[in-house]
Amino acid sequence: xxxxxxxxxxxxxxxxxxxxxxxxxDRVPILSIDLRPLGYLPPVTERDFRYYDFLRGAITFLxxxxxxxxxxxxxxxxGLSRRDGTPGSEVVFHTIFLDLSTGRVRDQRAWGxxxxxxxxxxxxxxxxxxxxGEWVRLYSKELQEILKKNMDVPGDIPPRFAVSPSGRALYExxxxxxxxxxxxxxxxxxDLASLVSKKFKVTPGHRDETVSDTQIVYWLAAAVEVxxxxxxxxxxxxxxxxxxxxxxxxxxxxxxxxxxxCKSAAFVSNSVLAVTGDCPHLMLIRGGEIADIYAPEYxxxxxxxxxxxxxxxxxxxxxxxxPPTHVRNMxxxxxxxxxxxIIFSQPIFPLPQHKLAFGLSPDGSLLGSQTDGLLxxxxxxxxx
Numbered sequence: 094x095x096x097x098x099x100x101x102x103x104x105x106x107x108x109x110x111x112x113x114x115x116x117x118x119d120r121v122p123i124l125s126i127d128l129r130p131l132g133y134l135p136p137v138t139e140r141d142f143r144y145y146d147f148l149r150g151a152i153t154f155l156x157x158x159x160x161x162x163x164x165x166x167x168x169x170x171x172g173l174s175r176r177d178g179t180p181g182s183e184v185v186f187h188t189i190f191l192d193l194s195t196g197r198v199r200d201q202r203a204w205g206x207x208x209x210x211x212x213x214x215x216x217x218x219x220x221x222x223x224x225x226g227e228w229v230r231l232y233s234k235e236l237q238e239i240l241k242k243n244m245d246v247p248g249d250i251p252p253r254f255a256v257s258p259s260g261r262a263l264y265e266x267x268x269x270x271x272x273x274x275x276x277x278x279x280x281x282x283x284d285l286a287s288l289v290s291k292k293f294k295v296t297p298g299h300r301d302e303t304v305s306d307t308q309i310v311y312w313l314a315a316a317v318e319v320x321x322x323x324x325x326x327x328x329x330x331x332x333x334x335x336x337x338x339x340x341x342x343x344x345x346x347x348x349x350x351x352x353x354x355c356k357s358a359a360f361v362s363n364s365v366l367a368v369t370g371d372c373p374h375l376m377l378i379r380g381g382e383i384a385d386i387y388a389p390e391y392x393x394x395x396x397x398x399x400x401x402x403x404x405x406x407x408x409x410x411x412x413x414x415x416p417p418t419h420v421r422n423m424x425x426x427x428x429x430x431x432x433x434x435i436i437f438s439q440p441i442f443p444l445p446q447h448k449l450a451f452g453l454s455p456d457g458s459l460l461g462s463q464t465d466g467l468l469x470x471x472x473x474x475x476x477x
Contacts (some may be wrong), residue, residue, distance in 0.1 A: 124196050124470040131189055131198065132166035133466045136447050141165070141184070141207075148186075149212040151450035152398075152461045155190075155219045155234050159199065160461055162468055163188040164448075165207050182206040186225045188213055190236065193459065193470060200236050204228075210251040216285060217260035217401065224254055229288060242288055254283075255304045258360055258399045260455075262306045262328075265290070268298060280309055282328050294326050296337070305360045310339055312358070320351035321368065323358055349383055350376065357395035362403025365430065370395030373413060377430075386428070389413065400457035405429050405473075407451050407460060409441065420444065425451060425462055427473060437473055 136142045144165055153161045166187035168180060180186075184207040192199040204211075205225030215221045219234030231240040244252060252267040265281040276298030281290040302311035309326045316322055323339040340347040350368055357370035361377070368376040375386040375393050391410040399406040405427055412422040423444060427437035441449065441464060450463040460471045 121471075122469040123472050124191075124193065124468070126191075126196070126468040128162065128164060128189075128463070128466045128468055131201075132187055133164045134166050134184060135466065136165075142447060143209060144184075144207045144211065145448045147209045147211065148448075148450075150214045150452075151448070152452035152463050153213050153215050153221065154452060154454040154459065154461065155215050155221060157454050157456060157458065158193050159219070159234070160191045160193055160459075160470065161188050161213055161215075161221065162191065162461075162463060163211070163213050164463075166203065168203070180204075180206040186211045188223075202236075204230070208251070210253060212254060214254070214256040215260055215401075216256065216263075222254065222256060222263060224251075227251055229254070231286075231288065240286075240288060255302070255309075257304050257306045258362055258401060258403060259306055260401050261285075262304065263288075264304050264309060266299065266302065276314055278311075280326055292328065296324070296326060301357060303359045303366075305363045307363065308360075310358055310360070310366065321353075321355055321358070322347075323350070323368075346378065346381055346383060349385075353385075355393075359395075359397035359399075361397065361399045361406045361430070365403065367397050367406065369393040369397070369408070371417070375408065375428075384433075391424075392417075396451075398452045400453040401455035402457060404431055405436075405453055405457035407453050409449065409451070423449075425460075427453070427457075427460055429457075437471065439471070443467075 136145055151163045155161060164187060165184050168183055168185045171183050185203045186205055186207055187203045189201040190199045204223055205228055208226035210224055210226055212224045213221055221232050223230040227244045227246050229242050229244060230238060232238055250268045252265050255264045263283045263285055265283055267279045269277050271277050277295055278299045279293055279295050281293045284291055298314040299311045300314040302309050307328050310323050312321060312323055324337045325339040353372055353374040353376060355368050355370050355372040355374055358366055358368045361367050364379055366378045371392060373389045373391060377384045390413055392413050394409040397406050397408050407427050410424050411420045415421050423441040425439050425441050426435050429436045445464045448465055452461050458473055460473055462469050
């Protein structure tokens, strides 16, 4: 990878006690909460584990003061589910809203029955989008419902939704099978106020994707070979007519991505794309230039959680010597694009048994992490 600007990173390990409220300090959390008294229900059956696997946006900052923490909770009043979305199953999709200035629960909501499609994602203004199964909702940052809609699902697979890192764009992605063309993915660009589709595009079936305000970058479900090939749909219809590939296969960027043997990509902002996942690389691509955060002693996870201002992002990494099925050491890190370095690193302890979620506040000053039933929030310094 001779074309890369390579950055070698050294590990840092910090320990801290598990307490409730601390002064602002990078070394200890300002907030630590046991979620079990608030209703957190650990998974028991295979179906429960699947629910947590599909839950997205479990840690979502609405603004610098309000943190939404989502999990599954026992339904106190099970019975018949009604058409208006009133949940009746034994387990429901639930969110608590924490006031970070006091550490107290500001509000809480049970959205609907536990399902394989559950998400809460924030918009630029602090409002947010919720999906529970076939129901979607829009809420203001004051937690007032703006819109509730039942999605017309033409099969057994519910749609999935993605909000861009800036919170300015919302996409719907729906899988369908065509007898001639195989699995297809329909991409809809949604209006943020009405959830009405403004335009759509049908592409070959996705294995996964990441979105920005104007683009969706995806990799194909049928392409199971290791070299990661990225395709792009541009909402302004400016994609090349010949091929939807993000980079030409013979380009230096495509070759570097293939040689890294990373397995996923994620937008940090409209101009920065991170390529990583089950590899010792975290490649930051901006305008065709690549900075490779290379740490051979680590294996980076594929999840990237950026701040809405696009200046910082959080990620997890494990020791390279640990097999993926038996990880013994994990770290949660925050990288600052201005400082060009990791500004925060903490061991993840205890290790997650079934759920690890994390996220940054809009300005990147706060980091929230959920390890199973334990929530922690850290204050991050802006000194570079």
